[in-house]
Amino acid sequence: MIRVRDLAKHFKVHKRPPGLAAALKSVIHRTYTTVKAVDGVSFTIERGERVGFLGPNGAGKTTTLKVLSGLLHPTSGEVSVDGHRPHKRDAEFLRRITLVMGQKQQLIWDLPPAETYALNQAVFGVSDADFAKTMAELSSLLDLEALAQKPTRQLSLGERMKCELAAALLHRPTTLFLDEPTIGLDVAMQVTIREFVREYNQRHDATVMLTSHYMDDVVALCPRVIVIDGGHIIHDGDLRRLVKTMMPDKRVSFTGTVAPDQLARLGRVVPADGGRTSIEVPEDRLREVVGHLLGLDAVHDLAIEDPPLEDVMRKLFKDHKPAEAAATPAPAAEAAS
Amino acid sequence: MRLTYYLRLLWVSIKTSALTSMQYRADFVVQGLMSLVWTALALVPLLILYDHQQAVAGWDFGPALVVMGLFVIMRGVLEGAINPSLIAVVERIRSGSFDYTLLKPADAQFLVSTTKFEPWRVVDLLTGVGLIIYAFVRIGHAPGLGDLAAGALLVATAIAVMYSLWILIIAAAFWVVRLDNLTFLLGAIFDAARWPIQIFPAVWRLIFTFVIPLALMTSYPAMAVLGRLDATTVLACVGGAAGFFVLSRAIWTLAIRSYTSASS
């Protein structure tokens, strides 16, 4: 179980202005500014939950994950993971968690992943029996058979990511922090990893906290989302409820032409791609509008969907902005993201 | 319990490093040869010097060769066990992969110290021992057992001091991130250790004994083996090294705390 109360994390960053004169000055005297990467965040996550952690770049997602995994000391507030204070970095705590950072790797570059696995087995003190069992499971779930013996540098990005996941999970952690695990991967690989995470979560009742810029990851995996922006939480709860609250209208899309004035009476037109037309229809009018459209010969391939999560997020951040403007804006550029 | 854990971890780390080194097989042989060439180069000034005169600052050719032999051994330890890890760790700090080291349930300093080895540096150890043996042939008699023991003890002390110095450098790498060239600095300063400490003027002798303890690396073990060092000095060296080791550990802990407060 993860408990966070009033977590704040501030960084002192030194300003490096451009220009030769300023560069020379900075040799002698440096100026610092405080960046509030996380500023008063609270939430509780129960064992076995899958939670999506969303927010724009520089919102404080990675900083929060690093605090939860013990890599960063909180500036203030209380953090507790499975009863441990993460920044103490107890061996017992570290054996229970894992942090996977999509943009940083732990596999040894020149050697096959198998060697990294052997090293991690020794580091985490995994018995040979447990190691064999876990590796067999991971190997079959992630299809690692052919990969583990090839040097890491010869693997493609997707293959490497799968092996990285295996390296991060061979000690069977029960709390997973995944920081953009699918970044840069093709769609098929993203799906593979999503399904793997869900499978792992269900088999081992593992808590999963996931950040991702791919909304499909979140929609597929996370019933609950915590949205953070500018260091504050602006939403914490069920994903579908969030969508319903922010954008209650459904999207009805189809191929074919309908006269503009007629279309305007059915619903609000929104941009759509692939040569389809898309309109926003409030839920109470849905049956009437769909019924009408189905009656038109010109209309084909009718689909009814929730609005895309990207649009929901965009609206959420935009709505949040006026409140933010009142507070001191934090320069997100240099802070952790 | 923890000891067996760390011994096992050490063994696996050495095995992994050896595998990495042997990935480039030609490199293995070439590097071994290079190390012999470097040793030969190191002998050139020595030969030129003693070709012309008998002694320098109280050191004849034989004793000076003992210092040189110890220098080669210590260089083997530096380039084989200490520098490779240092370079690897500084790179990890730069790329952010060091975070993964902090996520492991083992002591971070231990993990950092065993990141990478260069096994072919064993050639240096063998060459150094060979030089020392030849030196004693030139001197005309073998070292006494007590002297040998004192010498070995001081070699161990020297390695401990070198290691502590290196930990301090890695700690510095947390604050000033781009430090690849620091390994060259270490090597360059270390170069002075190939000569007996007595040839340096008084000021430098003090600096090289107490500030950057080069004297400890080669001159003192040499003097011990040659029977020129008294027991008190030996004990003082061991004591000083132990103190230095503790200090470096303390600074390391400080550095990690700073890293985990400020990294992004």
Next chain:
Amino acid sequence: MTLRASVRAMPTMLRVGMAETIAYRAEMIVWILTTTMPLVMLALWTSVAREAPFRAYAQADFVAYYLAALIVRNLTSNWVAWQIGEEIRMGTLSMRLLRPVHPFAGYLATHLAAIPMRALVVLPVVAIMFVTSARDVIVTDAPRLALFGVSVAGAWLLVFATFVAIGALAFFLEKSMSLVEVYFGLFMLLSGYMIPLDLMPGWIRDVATWLPFRYMLGGPVEILIGRAPDAGAVLAAQWAWVAGMGLAAALIWRAGIRRFEAYGA
């Protein structure tokens, strides 16, 4: 990639290069400090020559020699071989090739820009020279100082061209940085960096005359301490090497680029 474009871009590249140098000041200082060998040798030989001169060199001669060696080494050393090697290995060379400026101009700018900072570091050494016994040994008349200046410039270009050539070998060799080790070993022995060439056995001295290393360091140093009666010949040989190495660098680079563009990084 025209000559005019390269020349026009030079001032800006130099300015950026200088800012980069200042930004990485800690690293720079470390790099400069690594030239400690002359100081160590100085300690050794001054101790040796304390009572009586060691062959043709008295104590003051050694002081002058090694301080001069320190100055010349600091002014002329650069890391372009490493830089080129890294760019080739990492593939970032591709980005450089997309610019309308010839890569050589870029490298030149970066390393020329570091000279002011290096000169600053060398200034105290020059001052020390005048305080110690070395002041009686070094030449102080304008014509010979001018010769020294020219020889230092020549040395800088020679080192640069050689390192560009070695760096370009990374197009063909996996671990070309081992070559730098070999190079440095030869340099130490045959340039006079470790020991004045005058003190080396005759056959080494002869070999050194036919190799470029002497003209990277020993030549200028000998001019400064007044031990170069044939300064003109030394300079001629030096600049011949500059031209030769420059040509070699250009040829290796051209062949390497062709290979790079054919096979990728």
